Amino acid sequence: MRRWCRTGATLVFGTGLGAAVSGLLRLRGAQEEDARAGLLSRVPVIPVPSVRASELTVSPGGSGAVMKYGFPSLANIKTRESYVTSYDPRTRTASWVIERLNPASLSGPSNRKYCDFKEDNSIHVFHRSTNADYRGSGFDRGHLAAAANHKWSQKAMEDTFYLSNVAPQNPHLNQNTWNNLEKLCRSLTQRYLNVYVCTGPLYLPRQEADGKLYVRYQVIGQNQVAVPTHFFKVLILEPADGRGVELRPYVLPNEPIDEKIPLERFLVPIETIERASGLLFVPNIMKRTSSLQAITGK
DSSP: OEEEEEOOOOOOHHHHHHHHHHHHHHHHHHHHHHHHHHHHSSOOOOOOOOOOGGGGGTTTTTTGGGGOOOOSOOOSEEEEESSEEEEEEEEEEEEEEEEEEEEEEEEOOOOOOGOOOOOOSSSSSOOOOHHHHHHHSSEEEEEESGGOOOOOHHHHHHTTTTTGGEEEEOHHHHHHHHHHHHHHHHGGGGGGEEEEEEEEEOOEEEEETTOOOOOOOOEETTTTTTSEEEEEEEEEEEEEEEEEEEEEEEESEEEEEESSSOOGGGBOOHHHHHHHHSSHHHHHHHOOOEEEOOOOOO
């Protein structure tokens, strides 16, 4: 267990020359300001979502409150009813998905039997996966934001069935150890005020016979959907007493795992995930809390 806590110079001109220079500087400043204004009018400005205190009490698992602890990255951000995601068009999967869990988000009238996996039409046809890509591949359509996390709204649950929220996952992992990790996330809502969950794929290097490290991964289907070598889950836990934040980072290989192995064995230092994924978590979290406790494997 570890804890993070975290000559100037003046130039004087003669009266006439000084006035002339001052006037010139004012003119130049005005021209530069006009130029900047003209440039901004031609360049599209992409707003970065912000979270206001009033948004934290809206819908139980709504995306408006999900990003309290910032964005791990800012590429291809998409907002759904129940989560926020960053999509990677090269791999045809998300880079990360963030959702917020609490007791209210885990209960409601939603029913999984009314949900079907579907293409994400907001993504260009060149860069998205289809159900046909998974058919006969030997891989499950593994949810990143889990359907059972969003029973508070049928629409919220249906949004988890976009194929942009799934990745090819070993069936044994998906239906056993990964499922147990998702259940753990939900059970933690009984002890914590909010449980923020960030999930995503990893493509980690492996040493091969020649002694060199290579990143190799399978692709499936006509759209060549990347099969992750590993998956991560970063849990950001808010204690009910409001004293700091607890962090639990997990990495699991995308292969069958003996269910007798405790989930604690898959805890890793958060730096491991940040380095491997290209994402950042700690700097954003530290902007919102003065006390961060990171739980890692023994």
